[in-house]
Amino acid sequence: MSGNPRGAARALATVRRWFDTAAPAARDGEADVGSRIDWLRAAPFIAMHLACLGVLAVGVSATALWIAAALYAVRMFALTAFYHRYFAHRTFRTSRAVQFVFAVIGSACVQRGPMWWAAHHRNHHRHADTALDPHSPGVHGFLWSHAGWFLTRDGFRTDWERVPDLARYPELRWLDRYDTVVPVALAAGLYALGAVLERSAPQLATNGPQLLVWGFFVSTVVLFHATVTINSLAHRFGSRRFETRDDSRNNAWLALLTFGEGWHNNHHFFPGSARQGFRWWEVDLSWYLLRAMAAVGLVRDLKPVPAWVLARAGKR
Numbered sequence: 001m002s003g004n005p006r007g008a009a010r011a012l013a014t015v016r017r018w019f020d021t022a023a024p025a026a027r028d029g030e031a032d033v034g035s036r037i038d039w040l041r042a043a044p045f046i047a048m049h050l051a052c053l054g055v056l057a058v059g060v061s062a063t064a065l066w067i068a069a070a071l072y073a074v075r076m077f078a079l080t081a082f083y084h085r086y087f088a089h090r091t092f093r094t095s096r097a098v099q100f101v102f103a104v105i106g107s108a109c110v111q112r113g114p115m116w117w118a119a120h121h122r123n124h125h126r127h128a129d130t131a132l133d134p135h136s137p138g139v140h141g142f143l144w145s146h147a148g149w150f151l152t153r154d155g156f157r158t159d160w161e162r163v164p165d166l167a168r169y170p171e172l173r174w175l176d177r178y179d180t181v182v183p184v185a186l187a188a189g190l191y192a193l194g195a196v197l198e199r200s201a202p203q204l205a206t207n208g209p210q211l212l213v214w215g216f217f218v219s220t221v222v223l224f225h226a227t228v229t230i231n232s233l234a235h236r237f238g239s240r241r242f243e244t245r246d247d248s249r250n251n252a253w254l255a256l257l258t259f260g261e262g263w264h265n266n267h268h269f270f271p272g273s274a275r276q277g278f279r280w281w282e283v284d285l286s287w288y289l290l291r292a293m294a295a296v297g298l299v300r301d302l303k304p305v306p307a308w309v310l311a312r313a314g315k316r
């Protein structure tokens with residue numbers, strides 16, 4: 001490294017950005033752009049996958065599987081109902097406290113902060129399946145749309161101009177800047193819970209390392225791949241009810257996996273609704289849960305599917 005101080009400074013700046021996404025570049029005025037994978041910046045993402053191999057060392061228990069499944073469900077709901085339908089599309093209203101709570105749960109998904117997520121997603125709708133779409137399987141290939149595009153310098157950047165409505169909230173800006181804080185807290189909390197259970201409830205046959213591997217690494221990696229099927233598979237496989245300008249599809253399997261996001265052709269045709277399954281048989285778990293939250297006053301003004309859209313959906 002000493003023979004290449006500029007390279008070392010650049011690597012150090014990149015590592016700082018693992019923890020502080022607003023950390024300055026290695027040199028003043030260095031452009032923070034690039035469309036190739038930044039492998040050092042992407043190292044934690046790759047390490048999360050390798051950490052799943054820890055299952056071979058820590059074994060398994062019913063407790064670990066239940067916790068992994070529960071964390072998948074809670075975080076999938078936060079992603080689809082809040083990161084997607086609330087932050088990216090503003091399809092309902094809520095209090096600042098509930099907004100923050102679900103921004104925190106969303107941050108625990110390790111899919112970065114709510115503003116980063118919403119900004120890229122708004123760009124996706126604006127340019128869906130064109131060269132300017134960040135993740136189009138038709139334009140960029142399947143693998144890139146699934147798990148390549150966000151590992152570049154361009155992909156890591158939050159496009160602030162796309163999210164002025166969210167940037168008003170300092171607590172959201174903080175979550176976006178320090179987007180590893182919540183995931184690290186979750187991982188540490190799971191380890192501590194496992195250690196406590198090992199002592200206080202030995203019949204559960206779990207421990208700290210086991211809950212860390214299953215509850216954090218395995219659950220998060222499965223959650224991640226389920227989420228990004230909507231970027232990759234849901235623009236390739238399924239039916240097209242509406243002739244949208246993009247290549248979005250409706251796919252019942254993906255809708256079950258992602259709590260309703262698989263009705264992606266519906267969603268591209270009319271993104272302004274909190275509901276994505278347009279017919280009664282189009283299972284949309286996040287919509288049902290949002291209705292339940294509205295019934296107890298936690299959210300309000302859920303935007304429905306307009307009658308003219310339902311009428312067109314009913315014909316196909």
Ligand SMILES: [Zn+2]
Nearest residue numbers: 128230248264
């Ligand atoms: Zn899409």
Ligand SMILES: [Zn+2]
Nearest residue numbers: 121125267271
């Ligand atoms: Zn969307």
